[in-house]
Amino acid sequence: MPGGRLTQQDRRTIAEGLAADLSYSEIAKRLDRPTSTVTREVMRNGGPNEYRPDRAQRATERRARRRRTAAAPPSSTIAASRGRDPESVRQFIENLTGLLAATGMPHMPAAVLACLYTTDSGGLGSAELVARLRVSPASISKAVGYLEEQELVRRHRDSGRRDRYVIDNDVWVRATVASARGNEILADAAREGATILGPATPAGLRLDEMSRFLIQVSHDLLRAADQWRRASTDQRAGARSNQEGLDGE
Numbered sequence: 001m002p003g004g005r006l007t008q009q010d011r012r013t014i015a016e017g018l019a020a021d022l023s024y025s026e027i028a029k030r031l032d033r034p035t036s037t038v039t040r041e042v043m044r045n046g047g048p049n050e051y052r053p054d055r056a057q058r059a060t061e062r063r064a065r066r067r068r069t070a071a072a073p074p075s076s077t078i079a080a081s082r083g084r085d086p087e088s089v090r091q092f093i094e095n096l097t098g099l100l101a102a103t104g105m106p107h108m109p110a111a112v113l114a115c116l117y118t119t120d121s122g123g124l125g126s127a128e129l130v131a132r133l134r135v136s137p138a139s140i141s142k143a144v145g146y147l148e149e150q151e152l153v154r155r156h157r158d159s160g161r162r163d164r165y166v167i168d169n170d171v172w173v174r175a176t177v178a179s180a181r182g183n184e185i186l187a188d189a190a191r192e193g194a195t196i197l198g199p200a201t202p203a204g205l206r207l208d209e210m211s212r213f214l215i216q217v218s219h220d221l222l223r224a225a226d227q228w229r230r231a232s233t234d235q236r237a238g239a240r241s242n243q244e245g246l247d248g249e
Contacts, residue, residue, distance in 0.1 A: 040098025
């Protein structure tokens with residue numbers, strides 16, 4: 001049923017589509033489902049090369065049993081208190097986790113990032129993440145370390161001297177800038193390789209083209225990040241001005 005949970009037959013259709021080298025969007029059309037549903041299903045069950053429909057069905061049934069027997073996570077209470085539907089919130093977080101993992105991010109860092117991004121405070125402690133994701137503190141620590149390296153989260157020590165992991169509203173801007181800097185480093189290495197191998201040789205030409213492409217991408221990303229920051233600053237200034245005007249009435 002479109003919009004409902006995937007059935008065992010749906011999963012077999014996904015497996016057949018993967019075997020036929022269809023894209024996620026093509027498989028989703030066959031099922032009359034969003035592409036994100038197929039992406040999440042495949043990535044959480046071994047990826048396109050390891051996906052097995054029967055194994056995915058059993059894993060889904062196990063997760064359903066755990067949800068029925070386990071206490072509701074803190075996010076459910078928070079969602080309900082704000083008039084949100086807890087099940088819709090949970091499904092969205094699962095969906096976001098799957099999409100982040102589909103970009104190449106490891107699953108646990110993707111799950112932590114999805115939790116942080118959907119928290120109104122923008123920050124959670126290790127114990128809160130352990131409770132929400134039902135994993136060990138060591139798994140959280142490793143995931144946060146990965147996200148810190150990517151400049152996607154930062155640590156903040158609260159009044160009790162406990163670390164909280166915080167995500168800022170401009171996290172993707174900073175991550176994009178970091179990616180652009182990484183492209184520049186790789187471009188420099190490719191340029192050096194072209195010189196060593198000979199700029200007129202096939203290998204040298206290949207590396208020179210790689211270098212020029214990465215430099216162009218880096219410049220475009222940095223320009224876009226700068227434009228976004230200026231537009232965002234102007235938007236926030238306008239919002240503050242409007243609020244001050246309302247307060248003065």
